[in-house]
Amino acid sequence: MALLDTATTAVPVGGPELPQERRLVTELPGPRSAAILARKADAVASGVGHTVPVAAVAAGGGVVVDADGNSLIDLGSGIAVTTVGNAHPKIAAAVAAQAAQFTHTCFMISPYESYIEVAEALNRITPGDFAKKTALFNSGAEAVENAIKIARKHTGRQAVVAFDHGYHGRTNLTMALTAKAMPYKSGFGPFAPEVYRAAASYPFRDGLTGPEAAARAILQLEKQIGADNLAAVIIEPIQGEGGFIVPAEGFLNAIVDWCRANGVVFIADEVQTGFARTGAMFASDIFGIEPDLITTAKGIAGGLPLAAVTGRAEIMDASHSGGLGGTYGGNPIACAAALAAIDVFENDGMIERAREIETLLKDRLATIQQNDPRVGDIRGHGAMIAAEFVDPETNAPDAALTAAVAKACIAQGVIVLTCGTFGNVIRFLPPLSIGDDLLNEGIDIVAAALAAVAR
CATH class of the missing domain: 3.90.1150.10 (Aspartate Aminotransferase, domain 1)
Structure with missing residues (x-):
């Protein structure tokens, strides 16, 4: 069954040539x-x-x-x-060209250059002037799960801290990290263990300065979990589903400094904030922080399913060979789309x-x-x-x-x-x-x- 009766109505072509107008010809839904x-x-x-x-x-x-x-x-x-x-147009052309060449080999079986090129681009454009490596996945939740795996392997510790109002996905582990019960968690437990929650900075509601909010969170980390048990802290630099909450100045910096001093991996979840969305290539750039690991997805490939974990090379290399990957992770069509999208982000204003x-x-x-x-x-x-x-x-x-x-x-x-x-x-x-x-x-x-x- 066609979406439109093509005998009487042409299916419109998408893209920037589509008439840029609000037009209602029926009540919704028609x-x-x-x-x-x-x-x-x-x-x-x-x-x-x-x-x-x-x-x-x-x-x-x-x-x-x-x-x-x-x-x-x-x-x-x-x-x-x-x-x-x-x-x-650049993404549509890149997708069409790659689809005509080959659609899949599985990078873990027969690697291809476009996956490597995406990794090289992410290593270059993500925050931090240090050696980085990247692994590609399918979704933001999958990237978050793998970032936690990598941090645990690197540190040899188990505990992970997420924050009030945070959203990190709908898989079992990422539901545990996510703060909001409905509609994301309710009835789907039990959840992954060794996940803890700390108070975030919410200036409109808590009235705290960044250092004050950070001190409150750090006290929780030290007293309720203990730095020696903590593998990673994960936070969205601007919390998305939680309400686009922008933390008070200095909050993230203080959390990063504490993580550095205690050997805890700081993970920035930039699935929603990444790729020019916030007026910087990454929201971490706005706050002047350099995450140990950064998770990306959503805007990375202009609508194709792709996600990534990028971070310090010594942390990313903690996993044994075969410990990271997935059948579709870094699919060649999605990689072609990502390379085109990154070109647009960097060169088209x-x-x-x-x-x-x-x-x-x-x-x-x-x-x-x-x-x-x-x-x-x-x-x-x-x-x-x-x-x-x-x-x-x-x-x-x-x-x-x-x-x-x-x-x-x-x-x-x-x-x-x-x-x-x-x-x-x-x-x-x-x-x-x-x-x-x-x-x-x-x-x-x-x-x-x-x-x-x-x-």
Whole structure:
């Protein structure tokens, strides 16, 4: 069954040539999307939910087009994946060329140059002026699991510390690292042992300086776990699913210094923050930290499944031969896409564009905040900006308001995503290929949706 009736309607071509406009020709979902979503309900496990009630058939620039011909403004980028823009011409060409050459050999059986080239590029562009090595995997959760494996092997220790509000994946080990129960952990235990949690820096809610928040966390590490037992500390430099929480200045630096002094591997989870998303190639660069290991995925390959662990060569080499890998890890098509994406990030002004988007979003959201105290906080870097919604009388999180605003935006053809430990944050993750006109129109819709919800 075709997504569109091709006898009467041409399937649109994606990429930057797609008309850059918000266009609603039906209510959402339209009849074609509704029929496809009904098939989803019959065929796909109910645990695989979806946010936007449409069936996508094309995307590019700053829009997603559905099976009914509706064109939605994309402020989500597939959760920070299509950072360079959907169906980017350089990536599409690289994928097509590699697919025609060969699609798989398994790097562990017959290695190929593109995997090595991706590793060389990551070793070069990730933070830290020291010898590095890389291993490639399929997903952010898989990269995190392997980073923990590597750290444990290197140190000979077992314990791992993650932080409040952190998100690291949906596998058993990464669920243990993830802080939020619903929908990620509830009912899926027991979880991997020797995982502990420390208090993070959340300036809007804890009011602590970076050094104060770090001292609180370090006290927990020393008293509840003990440095001699600790293999690794893992944290997102800007916490993503937890609410785009930007730590107070000096927090991460103090944690890194403590790890260095105690032989603990510091892992930066940059799955969501990596590759120009924050207005720097990596968020660690913003804070002036050099992780021992860094995990990447999402934006690394422009929509193809690829992930990596990159870090100090002596740590990365701790594993015995055969201890790392996977059948599909570093698939040649994904590697071709990654090399094209890295070229775009480095040479096509992506970092500068992320900073322009930051200025636009923060200025627009600040204006909304001036007129509506329910917008309690605006934060983030680059094209990774959040608005936290609260009860203005108590500062308590307002998840109901957040959900209502997001639902109204989607109904009007603007894709926005919610997040936050308390469910009260809307996160803005537009592709860097979006134009200012579309971005401003999207924020206009957000402002109207907020205004329409009674105070």
